[in-house]
Amino acid sequence: MKKLIVGNWKMNGSLASNEALLQGFQQGLEAQDQSVLVALCASAPYLPQLQQLLGKGPIAWGAQDVSAHESGAYTGEVSAAMLRDFACRYAIVGHSERRQYHGETDEVVAAKAQRALAAGITPIVCVGETLAERDAGQTEAVVKRQLAAVIHTVGHCSSEMVVAYEPVWAIGTGRTATPEQAQVVHHVLRAQVAAATVNADKRVHILYGGSMNAANAASLLAMPDIDGGLIGGASLKVPDFLQIIRAARS
Known part of the structure; x- marks a missing residue:
């Protein structure tokens, strides 16, 4: 399975800064083989x-979010069908920032994943614990x-999603789970996916997102159950993002 870097x-x-980033990424990737899957998730206005x-x-x-509703009187929401109009391949659902700042529950995240799948879009389902939950031994x-x-909501379609483990205490803080800490959780998630539907463990990418x-991509990506990364700040820097992609190739 190829590594996936998102x-x-x-x-x-902005329109100008986005164009500069995309040009840099495209030029850098032209010299590389296609052994790594690469995607970028932007705010909805920039999808065109x-x-x-x-x-x-x-x-x-892809998109950074998708509505749990198909259509209707939900001002400000963006439906999966709308994302499909712009040929989105992915949609992030359940990012810790959505859970924390917008009160998204597990059930809402599941509904969003289901909407994405129904539209032929791959949901990147984010899961992760807070520092308090880790300290209390509740990570797993x-x-x-x-x-x-x-999994309960999407059933046999579980094999069509991407999972991203993002320890909340390591997002945007500069702190990172050690490769060994991340591997433990990824192994748990892979076993859970494997139990959901046939061959899901061999088809589902499990990304690290903390x-x-x-600097740390190579050591994290060397772990057997880390299939790629969900990259925040480093995806806004051409040299850094290309270096992560190079690390995923080795």
């Missing part, structure tokens, strides 16, 4: 720009509960 630009960007500039090249694109219970809600950067 950049999450969060609420950053990604579609236009990335076209049919090696970099896929928390991530398994979060993932179980999605401050992976150019």
Whole structure:
């Protein structure tokens, strides 16, 4: 299974800065083989720009969120069908920032994953524990509960999603789980996915999403159950993001 590297630009960007980033990524990737899957997730207003500039090249694109509703009176929401109009390949669901700042529950995250799958979009389902939960020895219970809600809702389609483990205490803090700490959780998640449907463990990418950067990517990606990364800040820097992609190739 090829490694998958996904950049999450969060609420950053402009038409000009996005274009410069995309040009840098495309130029850097032209010299590399296609042994790594690469995607970028941008804020909804910039999805047309990604579609236009990335076209049919090696970099896929996606959204940072999707509505749990199909359509209707939900002002400000963006449906999976709308994302499909812009050829989105991925949609991040359940990011810790959505759970923390927007009160998204496990059930809401599961509904969003289901909407994405129904539209032919791969949900990147984020799970992860807070520092208090880790210190209390609840890491495994928390991530398994979060993932179980999605598996229960999407059923046999579980093999069509991506899972991202993002320890909340390591997001944007500069702190990172050690490769060994991350591997323990990834192994738990892979076993849970394997029990969900046939061959899911061999098809589902399980990404690490807690401050992976150019310096630590190689050691994290060397772990047997880490299939790639969900990259935040480093995806806004051309040299750093390309270095992470290079690390995923080795």
